[in-house]
Amino acid sequence: xxxxxxxxxxxxxxxxxxxxxxxxxxxxxxxxxxxxxxxxxxxxxxxxxxxxxxxxxxxxxxxxxxxxxxxxxxxxxxxxxxxxxxxxxxxxxxxxxxxxxxxxxxxxxxxxxxxxxxxxxxxxxxxxxxxxxxxxxxxxxxxxxxxxxxxxxxxxxxxxxxxxxxxxxxxxxxxxxxxxxxxxxxxxxxxxxxxxxxxxxxxxxxxxxxxxxxxxxxxxxxxxxxxxxxxxxxxxxxxxxxxxxxxxxxxxxxxxxxxxxxxxxxxxxxxxxxxxxxxxxxxxxxxxxxxxxxxxxxxxxxxxxxxxxxxxxxxxxxxxxxxxxxxxxxxxxxxxxxxxxxxxxxxxxxxxxxxxxxxxxxxxxxxxxxxx
Numbered sequence: 058x059x060x061x062x063x064x065x066x067x068x069x070x071x072x073x074x075x076x077x078x079x080x081x082x083x084x085x086x087x088x089x090x091x092x093x094x095x096x097x098x099x100x101x102x103x104x105x106x107x108x109x110x111x112x113x114x115x116x117x118x119x120x121x122x123x124x125x126x127x128x129x130x131x132x133x134x135x136x137x138x139x140x141x142x143x144x145x146x147x148x149x150x151x152x153x154x155x156x157x158x159x160x161x162x163x164x165x166x167x168x169x170x171x172x173x174x175x176x177x178x179x180x181x182x183x184x185x186x187x188x189x190x191x192x193x194x195x196x197x198x199x200x201x202x203x204x205x206x207x208x209x210x211x212x213x214x215x216x217x218x219x220x221x222x223x224x225x226x227x228x229x230x231x232x233x234x235x236x237x238x239x240x241x242x243x244x245x246x247x248x249x250x251x252x253x254x255x256x257x258x259x260x261x262x263x264x265x266x267x268x269x270x271x272x273x274x275x276x277x278x279x280x281x282x283x284x285x286x287x288x289x290x291x292x293x294x295x296x297x298x299x300x301x302x303x304x305x306x307x308x309x310x311x312x313x314x315x316x317x318x319x320x321x322x323x324x325x326x327x328x329x330x331x332x333x334x335x336x337x338x339x340x341x342x343x344x345x346x347x348x349x350x351x352x353x354x355x356x357x358x359x360x361x362x363x364x365x366x367x368x369x370x371x372x373x374x375x376x377x378x379x380x381x382x383x384x385x386x387x388x389x390x391x392x393x394x395x396x397x398x399x400x401x402x403x404x405x406x407x408x409x410x411x412x413x414x415x416x417x418x419x420x421x422x423x424x425x426x427x428x429x
Contacts, residue, residue: 088167089145090119093185096172102181106155109137109371114191119145124153127195130370132351135385138197139371140393151175157396200375200389200429206414206422207244211237213419217275219308219356220402220413220423221265227406229413229421234260236270236287239423241406255289263309264318264357266337271309271318279305282320284337295337297322300344304331308366310357311337317345319364321354330354332364332380348380356403360410367403367412375403375410375429389429398422 095104095112104112109128116125124143129136142154152162163175163183171187211231221228226238234257235249253260258274265271266284269292273282280303284293295318297303304322311318318337323330332350336343354366363386364378373394377387391400394414402413410426 087119089117089165089173092116092188092191093173094188096184096186099184100182102175102177102183104183106153106161107139107141107371108369109139110135113195114188115185116191117143126371127191127197128371129195130352133383133385135352135368135370135374135376135388136195136197137371137374138390197372197374197390198388200391201427202392203409203425203427206424207239208416208420208422209237209239209246210419211421213415214401214413214421215261217273217307218260218262218402219264220404220411221262221270222404222406222411223265223268224406227404227411227423228262228265229402229423230260230262231421232419236262241409241411241425244423250287251289252287253285253289255285255291256283257289259283259285263306263320264311266311266313266318271311273306278303278325279322282306282309282318293337293342295320295335295342297333300333300335300342302331302333302344302347304333308354308357310359310364312359314359314362319357319359321350321357321366323353332378334380346380348383350378350380350383352376352385355401358403358405358410360405360408365403365405365410367400369400373400375412375426387429 093115107126109126110130112128114127122143124141126139144152150162150164152160155161166174173185175183213232215230215232218230227241228236228238230236230252234252236252237246237249239246259272261273261275262270269284269286271282271284273279280297282295283291285291304324306320306322308321316338318335320333329351330353332348334345336345356367358365366376368374368376373391375389376385379386397417398414400414404411412424414422
């Protein structure tokens with residue numbers, strides 16, 4: 058009888074385990090796949106992990122394990138998009154891969170009223186409502202490469218140095234401070250020359266004015282930019298603090314049409330980003346206008362009278378700036394690079410736009426873009 062009792066007990070336990078397993082359905086990829094609109098007024102969760110400002114939509118492809126986030130930076134009216142890998146757990150969890158080694162897990166609930174609830178470990182929740190599709194105004198327009206990239210083994214570009222153009226050639230400054238010209242027709246790179254022998258700290262080039270270079274030291278407040286000839290002879294010096302608008306300079310472009318130097322950087326006192334338009338050909342230099350443009354630009358250029366910037370907002374993007382209104386007039390998403398690579402430069406030559414990327418192995422790659 059004792060043996061029989063043990064067998065009955067074992068059977069009950071086995072059935073309980075089986076029933077418990079059946080009560081945990083597998084993730085419903087079919088119902089989760091589609092577009093979901095973020096309901097801000099019903100949500101109290103931090104979803105900045107997607108890097109697209111104020112989240113507007115999530116587009117889920119459950120079968121492929123990919124989630125695309127769509128958001129907006131309200132300061133400059135910039136729409137951003139970001140793709141993340143996602144895995145679904147049998148206990149109704151979804152894990153987003155927000156970096157190469159970083160994840161964020163939420164529990165989820167699919168409701169019969171067409172809503173999707175995401176909850177974090179702290180009990181905060183986000184409510185998303187099913188929609189037929191993500192509106193065109195929230196999507197990112199892609200720009201494609203006109204041809205394969207051309208790679209140069211320079212050991213990396215100098216930190217915070219832009220891709221440059223003197224009107225005839227492209228120029229790259231390597232990590233050692235040497236400047237190299239590249240023929241845009243043949244893609245042949247010529248011998249490099251030390252950019253600044255006179256003051257080596259100032260070798261982080263932002264833009265060119267003819268055959269001269271506007272450079273910063275990428276040090277301290279970084280609020281000064283100098284114009285030098287190749288080799289280091291100083292031709293001009295713009296101190297933004299002395300102009301009454303001190304910024305830590307991130308990017309810049311000289312406009313031949315206006316004869317003005319545009320600088321983008323962070324105003325530490327006001328805690329926002331600004332665009333300065335400077336008459337650098339005047340003596341002394343004169344501040345023409347000071348714009349609040351609260352977007353961090355990695356590089357700048359000018360095309361057909363319009364200012365363009367390189368930013369990372371979700372993914373890397375090219376944005377056309379409207380300084381007067383303080384907003385982005387147009388934006389294009391650049392092709393996604395291999396893991397660890399980054400875009401770092403932007404210039405225009407002969408009416409064509411070029412971007413520079415840096416790989417983990419120290420090689421610099423330059424791409425010509427299709428017309429925007």
